[in-house]
Amino acid sequence: MTDLTIKRLNASQSDFDSALAKLLAWDDSVDHQVNESVRHILHEVKTRGDRAVLEFTEKFDRLSVGSVAELEMDNARLQQSLKAIPEDQRVALEQAAERVRDYHERQNQKSWQYEDADGTVLGQKVTPLDRAGLYVPGGKAAYPSSVLMNAIPAKVAGVGEVIMVVPTPDGVVNGMVLAAAAIAGVDRVFTIGGAQAVGALAYGTDTIPSVDKIVGPGNIFVATAKREVFGVVGIDMIAGPSEILVISDGKTDPDWIAMDLFSQAEHDEQAQSILISPDGAFLDAVEASIKRLLPTMERADIIRTSMADRAALIQVSDLKEAADVSNRVAPEHLELSVEDPEAMLEDIRHAGAIFMGRYTAEALGDYCAGPNHVLPTSGTARFSSPLGVYDFQKRSSLIGFSAVGADRMGRVASVLARGEGLTAHARSAEYRIKGGES
Amino acid sequence: MTDLTIKRLNASQSDFDSALAKLLAWDDSVDHQVNESVRHILHEVKTRGDRAVLEFTEKFDRLSVGSVAELEMDNARLQQSLKAIPEDQRVALEQAAERVRDYHERQNQKSWQYEDADGTVLGQKVTPLDRAGLYVPGGKAAYPSSVLMNAIPAKVAGVGEVIMVVPTPDGVVNGMVLAAAAIAGVDRVFTIGGAQAVGALAYGTDTIPSVDKIVGPGNIFVATAKREVFGVVGIDMIAGPSEILVISDGKTDPDWIAMDLFSQAEHDEQAQSILISPDGAFLDAVEASIKRLLPTMERADIIRTSMADRAALIQVSDLKEAADVSNRVAPEHLELSVEDPEAMLEDIRHAGAIFMGRYTAEALGDYCAGPNHVLPTSGTARFSSPLGVYDFQKRSSLIGFSAVGADRMGRVASVLARGEGLTAHARSAEYRIKGGES
Numbered sequence: 001m002t003d004l005t006i007k008r009l010n011a012s013q014s015d016f017d018s019a020l021a022k023l024l025a026w027d028d029s030v031d032h033q034v035n036e037s038v039r040h041i042l043h044e045v046k047t048r049g050d051r052a053v054l055e056f057t058e059k060f061d062r063l064s065v066g067s068v069a070e071l072e073m074d075n076a077r078l079q080q081s082l083k084a085i086p087e088d089q090r091v092a093l094e095q096a097a098e099r100v101r102d103y104h105e106r107q108n109q110k111s112w113q114y115e116d117a118d119g120t121v122l123g124q125k126v127t128p129l130d131r132a133g134l135y136v137p138g139g140k141a142a143y144p145s146s147v148l149m150n151a152i153p154a155k156v157a158g159v160g161e162v163i164m165v166v167p168t169p170d171g172v173v174n175g176m177v178l179a180a181a182a183i184a185g186v187d188r189v190f191t192i193g194g195a196q197a198v199g200a201l202a203y204g205t206d207t208i209p210s211v212d213k214i215v216g217p218g219n220i221f222v223a224t225a226k227r228e229v230f231g232v233v234g235i236d237m238i239a240g241p242s243e244i245l246v247i248s249d250g251k252t253d254p255d256w257i258a259m260d261l262f263s264q265a266e267h268d269e270q271a272q273s274i275l276i277s278p279d280g281a282f283l284d285a286v287e288a289s290i291k292r293l294l295p296t297m298e299r300a301d302i303i304r305t306s307m308a309d310r311a312a313l314i315q316v317s318d319l320k321e322a323a324d325v326s327n328r329v330a331p332e333h334l335e336l337s338v339e340d341p342e343a344m345l346e347d348i349r350h351a352g353a354i355f356m357g358r359y360t361a362e363a364l365g366d367y368c369a370g371p372n373h374v375l376p377t378s379g380t381a382r383f384s385s386p387l388g389v390y391d392f393q394k395r396s397s398l399i400g401f402s403a404v405g406a407d408r409m410g411r412v413a414s415v416l417a418r419g420e421g422l423t424a425h426a427r428s429a430e431y432r433i434k435g436g437e438s
Numbered sequence: 439m440t441d442l443t444i445k446r447l448n449a450s451q452s453d454f455d456s457a458l459a460k461l462l463a464w465d466d467s468v469d470h471q472v473n474e475s476v477r478h479i480l481h482e483v484k485t486r487g488d489r490a491v492l493e494f495t496e497k498f499d500r501l502s503v504g505s506v507a508e509l510e511m512d513n514a515r516l517q518q519s520l521k522a523i524p525e526d527q528r529v530a531l532e533q534a535a536e537r538v539r540d541y542h543e544r545q546n547q548k549s550w551q552y553e554d555a556d557g558t559v560l561g562q563k564v565t566p567l568d569r570a571g572l573y574v575p576g577g578k579a580a581y582p583s584s585v586l587m588n589a590i591p592a593k594v595a596g597v598g599e600v601i602m603v604v605p606t607p608d609g610v611v612n613g614m615v616l617a618a619a620a621i622a623g624v625d626r627v628f629t630i631g632g633a634q635a636v637g638a639l640a641y642g643t644d645t646i647p648s649v650d651k652i653v654g655p656g657n658i659f660v661a662t663a664k665r666e667v668f669g670v671v672g673i674d675m676i677a678g679p680s681e682i683l684v685i686s687d688g689k690t691d692p693d694w695i696a697m698d699l700f701s702q703a704e705h706d707e708q709a710q711s712i713l714i715s716p717d718g719a720f721l722d723a724v725e726a727s728i729k730r731l732l733p734t735m736e737r738a739d740i741i742r743t744s745m746a747d748r749a750a751l752i753q754v755s756d757l758k759e760a761a762d763v764s765n766r767v768a769p770e771h772l773e774l775s776v777e778d779p780e781a782m783l784e785d786i787r788h789a790g791a792i793f794m795g796r797y798t799a800e801a802l803g804d805y806c807a808g809p810n811h812v813l814p815t816s817g818t819a820r821f822s823s824p825l826g827v828y829d830f831q832k833r834s835s836l837i838g839f840s841a842v843g844a845d846r847m848g849r850v851a852s853v854l855a856r857g858e859g860l861t862a863h864a865r866s867a868e869y870r871i872k873g874g875e876s
Contacts, residue, residue: 092853099847103560106550114544121794122541122808127787129821143858176857212821231676234821238669256869262862298861341838348834349565356559356838359870363863364839367851370560371835383567383650383672385833395823396786397809400779400794401802409537413805415530419614420581423736424700425801431694432797 004291004304007312008283011321023312024329026240026270026378031220038195038224045199050206056196061138061169063191068207073178073189081178089176096368097148097183103370104156107389113398120405123398128158131209132392133201133233134186135216135226136177138167138193144180145366149373150216150387151184157392162186163211165201167193193218198225202233215374215387236387240378241270241310244362245331245351247322248286249338250279252358258289260335263363265306266299272310274329276322283313323347330381333362350381406432442729442742445750446721449759461750462767464678464708464816469658476633476662483637488644494634499576499607501629506645511616511627519616527614534806535586535621541808542594545827557840558847562833566596569647570830571639571671572624573654573664574615576605576631582618583804587811588654588825589622595830600624601649603639605631631656636663640671653812653825674825678816679708679748682800683769683789685760686724687776688717690796696727698773701801703744704737710748712767714760721751761785768819771800788819844870 009019044052050068057071058064065071082090113123132154136147147164154162164181166174168191181189190208192200198218204210213234214226226235244264246257261273277283290307297303316322323344326334330350338344341356348354352375355362366373374387401409410429417425447457482490488506495509496502503509520528551561570592574585585602592600602619604612606629619627628646630638636656642648651672652664664673682702684695699711715721728745735741754760761782764772768788776782779794786792790813793800804811812825839847848867855863 088853089857092850092857095850096854106552107562112544120807124545124809125783125786125792130787145854145858231816231818234818253869256866259862259866259869263860263866266860266862298859303862345563345836348563349568350832351834353835353837354563356836359841359844360837360839361844361848361851361866361870363855363866364844364847364851364870365835365837366863367854367867368847369558369837369839371562371837375835376832378669380669380672381832381834383832386835388833390828394788394814394819394821395826396789396819397791397803397813397824398783398794399791399798399803399807399809401798401807403797406797406799406802409802409806410799412530412533413799413802415526416534416583416805417801419527419530420583421736422701422704424697424704424741425804428694428697428701428799428801429805431691431697432799432802 004294004308006287006290006307009312009314011314011316011325020325020328024379034220034224038221038228041195042199042225042228045196045205046203053192053196053200053205053208056194057192060194061167063168063171068190068205071191073191078178078182078186078189081175082182085175085179090179093144093148093176093180093183096145097152099368099370100148100152101156104153104389107153108156109390109393116405118405118408119402121398121400125396125398126393127396128160129212129392129394130159131161131163131211132159133211133214134162134164135197135214135218135222136164136166137218138172138174139169142174142177144176145373146217147177147180147186148184151181151186153372153387153389154392155185157389159392161188161209163201163209164189165192165197167191167197195221195225198222198229202229213392215391236374236391237376237380237384241272242267243272243274243331243377244333244335245274245276245326245329246335246337247319247326247344248275248277248282249319250277250282251339252337254282254285254289255293256358257286257337258293260362261290261307261311262293262297262303263361264333265303265311266297269302269305270310271306273307274312274314274331276314276316276325278316278318278322280315283315287313319344320347326351330379332375332377332381333365335360335362352376352381352386401432407434442732442746444725444728444745447750447752449752449754449763458763458766461748462817472658472662476659476666479633480637480663480666483634483643484641491630491634491638491643491646494632495630498632499605501606501609506628506643509629511629516616516620516624516627519613520620523613523617528617531582531586531614531618531621534583535590537806537808538586538590539594542591542810542827545591546594547828547831551836554843556843556846558843559836559838561836563836564831564833566598567650567830567832568597569599569601569649570597571649571652572600572602573635573652573656573660574602574604575656576612577607577610580612580615582614583811584655585615585618585624586622589619589624591810591825591827592830593623595827597830599626599647601639601647602627603630603635605629605635633659633663636660636667640667651830653829674812674829675814675818675822679710680705681710681712681769681815682771682773683712683714683764683767684773684775685757685764685782686713686715686720687757688715688720689777690775692720692723692727693731694796695724695775696731698800699728699745699749700731700735700741701799702771703741703749704735707740707743708748709744711745712750712752712769714752714754714763716754716756716760718753721753725751757782758785764789768817770813770815770819771803773798773800790814790819790824839870845872
């Protein structure tokens with residue numbers, strides 16, 4: 001048994017609101033020095049292009065080459081990685097990719113238009129981005145699943161070119177990441193990373209084309225750089241630490257639930273795992289499982305710190321109250337480990353992904369269920385969505401007035417424009433009124 | 439005739455690329471002092487709530503009241519404004535609102551789910567935001583149309599509560615803005631503004647509830663505050679100066695085109711108006727119209743500065759090249775003042791809104807065509823979309839594995855998780871494999 005204290009809360013305690021707020025509090029204040037350093041790197045890449053990219057790659061990744069072109073990995077190299085990895089990994093990646101592609105194809109949006117009684121055409125034209133950049137971390141946090149989850153929606157959306165950047169510090173390459181890039185259909189790969197890679201994708205250099213949007217996870221330098229270039233290009237969300245919230249009716253094997261909580265906790269020390277149940281004895285049982293299983297875990301140290309600092313077992317009066325608490329958390333991952341998860345769905349208002357029923361381990365969603373594993377963290381599920389095909393498409397409004405429509409609506413626009421004191425607007429509309437003269 | 443020089447470019451000139459880049463260049467660098475001031479205000483509002491809101495409202499709007507509750511305008515007051523404005527304005531607002539509502543209803547997204555062969559359920563659940571905040575500028579730039587364009591999509595999306603903030607410096611109230619709020623169905627109105635209003639909506643105070651997303655235009659303080667609270671709440675885009683790009687085949691009345699260009703230029707000195715045509719004589723004719731009409735304009739000074747500093751007349755070889763140049767600009771507003779605009783549509787890749795044909799003045803779109811007038815500026819149409827119902831809804835992924843599905847996909851997840859060194863993930867999936875033991 002492990003010596004580990006996990007926070008215990010009860011929704012009926014008088015200070016529950018503030019205890020919950022304290023549990024969820026997460027300091028994402030920006031480090032001033034990181035900011036300065038990132039701004040410097042971005043400025044250099046913006047003004048000196050390839051030269052700056054080479055210098056920073058030599059400095060940070062200890063990789064010395066004569067030109068950025070030498071840092072590009074061609075498709076043959078990707079295919080070679082795909083052949084080189086163990087067959088069970090290749091098959092698993094291909095099966096995962098197929099399910100991810102199948103799910104995301106259902107997110108594809110179509111253009112539409114209609115004509116009103118005056119013959120006026122209105123509509124919405126959907127177009128994919130011309131070019132997307134995908135950041136993939138190198139080193140210890142190299143996740144091939146992340147390549148699939150970021151690249152496939154872009155390809156399904158019809159993005160013209162997907163450009164991946166992945167640092168290879170000291171020349172160390174992750175074969176499974178390259179294999180995933182081959183399977184996902186990534187168009188070009190550059191082995192660069194950090195803020196310099198974000199800068200190169202945002203501003204473009206002689207060798208690296210500028211993109212319209214940059215997606216994918218990264219360390220604090222990458223996240224800060226993405227925040228800085230936002231506006232020049234689009235970005236996906238800036239992710240906080242990963243979280244899971246499990247609601248259980250107390251009838252799932254406690255070991256299963258303990259392991260589900262571990263699967264978040266093992267990501268990093270700041271990850272958050274919360275279990276909510278109306279069954280106090282079940283919370284005890286899961287706590288016992290946690291203590292028994294923890295010493296058997298490969299990443300026990302990370303899990304222990306995460307569980308001690310940020311986990312909680314919360315008792316509620318019923319499943320309805322469990323849903324209420326969950327809505328206040330707006331978790332990234334929500335497991336409904338209950339008899340009838342469909343019945344609970346209506347009460348769930350905010351969650352990145354909802355895992356329904358005892359068999360639906362969150363880990364399945366991370367890899368191969370089909371839906372994306374890039375999800376809103378830190379309560380941002382209140383207003384944002386999983387990464388999807390819609391993140392790689394944009395809409396243009398279509399407006400085509402007939403002469404009749406322009407006459408009729410020109411009068412309305414004229415009144416409103418004059419009401420706002422914008423007379424050029426008014427006169428522009430009035431020209432299109434029959435016999436109109438401004 | 440006016441003494442005014444408008445830039446003339448030709449797509450065939452050797453330095454066209456750099457000339458175009460220079461024309462479009464827009465410095466949106468953040469003012470350090472504004473930043474500091476905004477951070478101070480946000481910190482005060484976050485920590486001292488209502489008291490800080492009262493102090494800043496007294497300081498900036500010269501409005502002294504005893505409690506924030508006194509700054510709330512109830513629905514009766516809105517209805518009173520609706521009765522008090524001239525009838526033609528009321529009717530015009532109502533007609534505009536109806537068309538805007540009708541168009542946006544077509545953007546409503548539906549939840550969906552499906553079952554695969556293993557009995558595994560996958561889907562996407564769409565829910566509206568609980569609460570949205572709408573910033574409306576007070577004083578000279580008070581636009582009732584902006585209230586309709588921001589509030590109606592939120593209401594159509596099903597947002598539970600739309601809270602509007604609008605400063606009333608020195609107690610000056612804009613009746614048409616309040617009337618628009620009544621028509622759009624805004625739920626609550628507080629007469630506060632500036633960074634303090636953004637802070638109140640983001641963090642909440644005793645009197646003002648926190649919202650999930652803040653939308654709407656504002657000055658540099660408001661824009662900076664929105665950028666700062668992004669992450670705590672969602673925000674819409676940070677708008678740059680307004681732009682129009684007109685492509686003409688040379689057969690539209692030059693006065694109409696001149697007035698269309700003016701309708702952007704009158705917004706502010708930084709607004710940008712660009713005309714592209716293969717017909718050089720037509721560019722001359724429009725220039726003559728501009729010079730003749732300018733002295734007749736109410737906002738001639740603003741228009742003159744905007745046209746002198748940021749406008750351009752660009753000659754191209756044909757309409758195909760016009761579309762290419764337009765795609766590089768990715769304009770907020772694009773007018774296709776040509777014989778067959780539908781035929782050009784396919785070549786247009788990036789634009790906030792596309793106005794098709796000679797009768798479709800951009801001004802009609804600003805007020806009452808139906809589509810939103812909140813559009814991506816400064817080339818961000820390459821990767822972003824008009825404000826829409828989708829901005830007030832978010833998606834949750836649904837995953838429900840059957841026992842059979844968990845068994846089959848658990849094996850795939852296990853291989854991938856072990857490949858990534860995440861063994862808690864692997865074991866969590868393995869528990870759900872038949873006879874599985876971790």
